[in-house]
Amino acid sequence: MSDALPELLDPRRAVASGAKFEGSLPLAKLRRLSAVLENDAGEAHYWLRFGRDEHGRGTVTGEIEAKLALRCQRCVGIFWLDVHAKPVLALVEGPDEAADLPEEYDPLLLEDRLVRSDALIEDELLLAVPSIPRHPEGTCASPPTPDDGGEPQQQHEEGSRPNPFAQLTALKRRRDD
Ligand SMILES: [Zn+2]
Incomplete structure (x- = not known):
């Protein structure tokens, strides 16, 4: 049997006892994560195991699953x-x-005796969020760029190979205004 993570966890003790945890956390509770989500309904499910590797190092391994709503x-x-x-x-x-x-x-830095369990889960989920979230390549297309202002479009991301001169021209035009 595995228990849910306590709110405050003592990782050294968990390592010493070979603790296993299993449970779920509402995404809405994870503030830093929900700030990048379009919808924070749902939960993260986790299975974590504390122990030592063959060098006596304290370790945490396991799995964390969630469905995250992102804007392409x-x-x-x-x-x-x-x-x-x-x-x-x-x-x-x-x-x-x-x-x-x-x-x-990856390091789990022990600054204090106790760590916040939800921050541990949240950090792992944040790492999984791509810096530029997008549908898989070829499954969607950029909306047509409006000619008359509107919201600035975030194009020219990695992979789309922007024309550097186009950006320079845009900069120059702005300066001339
Ligand atoms: Zn898309």
């Missing part, structure tokens, strides 16, 4: 991103220790 930066429509995160964290006491971690680990 190409067609400006909303789409649902299925997130299936598999965190592999190692407990570290400071930045030096974090820098020394093997590549397969």
Whole structure:
């Protein structure tokens, strides 16, 4: 049997006891995450296991699943991103220790004795949100650019290969106004 995560978790103790947690959290409770979502209904489900690796390092592994409503930066429509995160964290006491971690680990920095469990889950979900959310390539198209002002369009993102001179011209035109 696995319990739900307590609000405040002592990761060192959880490692020492080989604790396992399973449960769900409402996305609306995760403030930083819901700020980037178009709809914060729904929940994140998690399965986390604390333990030690063969070097005695305290670790957290498991799975976190959620459906996140994001706004596509190409067609400006909303789409649902299925997130299936598999965190592999190692407990570290400071930045030096974090820098020394093997590549397969992300650091879980222990500044205080206790960490907020929802922040731990939230960080993993935030990592899964692409910096430029978009439908899969080829499944949607940019809306036609309005000629008369309107909202500035966020095009020219990575991958769309903007013409640098077009941007320069736009800058210059603005300066001449
Ligand atoms: Zn789209």
